[in-house]
Amino acid sequence: MTSFAFLGEWFSDNESLIQTILIYALLAFSIQVALRSGVFSLAGIGFYAIGSYVAAVLVGDHGVPTVPAIAVGVALCGVLGWLLAWLLVRLRDLYLAMATVAFDLMVGVVALNWDGVTGGALGLFGVPITVTTLGMFVTVAVVIVLLFFMERGTIGRTLETVREDEELAKSLAVDTRRYRRFAFVVSSMLGALAGAFHALLFSTVSAGDAGFNLIVLALTMVIIGGFGSWIGALIGAILIAWLPLRLEGFSDWWYALYGGMMIVVATYIPGGIYGVGRQLLRRSSRLRTAVRRVRPARPGRQPA
């Protein structure tokens, strides 16, 4: 019982950190899902902005209950994401990255100038705070389960093939466009979800929220954590949310420290922390695998 009391105390001490981690995690998932499928899209940031405005306007101005408001925002961004994916279907790699960055910044420009809805440069404030940490936690857990299944089985392997070798995937009768579009839409919806939570948790939305800095932040999380899996994105989100608290003494320089970390990770450990961890695990389990290999396969687990 005392340990639970201790947990409760720890929780209330760190609640804002946990909230930040949850929002960052969704944002990081949004970028990671796309990158893992070989879609170099940063459009999640633009949808983060759209999601946050939709949620704030629906809940704040129209009194829509929280869950439908968030659902509408996410669904709308799913549709918009599908349209954008359809528009940008011919683009690959750096060109796609630039086009989606352009999209993000366009959203910012529109948000800044559409005074009637978005509040212009001042933004929206006094949005009712209607999401709870528990609610966000459950949502993130559900998202993680979905992502877990997206990374396994046929769909996981197909997405990986689309990333590694599109020609090969095509030759195996995989409709690569459909899979890329699917990743794009999931990425858009996750971005919107993160934005909606941000708006309904911090009670404000401003046009500057989803700018170039947020793109950099999201990319940092995913690259440092590792884009190979949702685990990497989660590690990145935790690290980036937690580091500034640790490094308060260097407040002038912690942003530069991120920069240094990005250079080191990009140059020397492209798989990020997740990649390194997986390599270590694999090395330690090599022996066990070797043992397993000599045993006969159990009956009943043979593929039909």
Add this chain to the structure above:
Amino acid sequence: MAQQLVNAIVLGSVLTLFSLGLSLAWGTLDVLNLAHGALFVFAGYLAYELAKSDSLPFVLLLLISMAGSGALAVAMELLSFRRIRSHFTVKRQAELSMLVASIGASIIINEFISNQTGNQAFSPGADAFTVEAWSIGSVRVTNIQVIIVAVTILVAVGLELWIRRSRHGRAIRALAYDAGTAELMGVNVNLLAAGTMFVSGALAGLAGVLLAVNISGQDVLTGEYYMLTAFAILIVGGVGSIRGAVIAAYVVAIAETAVVAYGPSQYRDGVAFLLILLILLIRPQGIFARARVQRV
């Protein structure tokens, strides 16, 4: 009207200088250097510091600042890009990693400049360069504006000749086409890459110092704005095409100036992004680029 045209030409010239460096690095080395804007501001900052402590002639000030930003670009190449190029076999993975590393570098450079200047706008000041204005009819032209346009023409023509005609230029084009074969033909790829990054960084520096004098005050955000506009220019002009970059820079400058002067001025930044999206949809390889070679 005439004044607006002058403004557009000056803006277009600065954008040309800026984009040429970015285009060179991307077109030949596949480096989308997001630190280009930071290098641009860094040179302006160097000029500001040099002008504060010494009374160097402006030309020397300009050259030292250019060398400074060029050296930073070379440092990035040596510390990161070179290793990425040699260790990553998948081209897309290498491009992504170089992009990320360059974002990291831009963060460090920007943070350094902001901390050193306390987030204030800075410029080399009147001691380093005295701006004089002439009036021709109703149009006001300053000496720095004339210098900017003249330097831009010189640099653009020089770069085009260098890339098209010189031995180095041919090696650079070979490198852009196929680095492996270029190396087999005796091109020192590492040296050439470092040299190309130096030229790219120095061009950013040239644009940065000239702009700092012209608008008498720049800060880290200036670099970001130019970076994003340069994206649009590269996309419109086609990556790696010098002529395309020059023409696109003036087109974008005229479009933005027109929007500011006659249209909804708050949508100035939107112009560049809209152009990017439009061009990417209609002709992703850029208007002036030859048909893109699909390498499978």
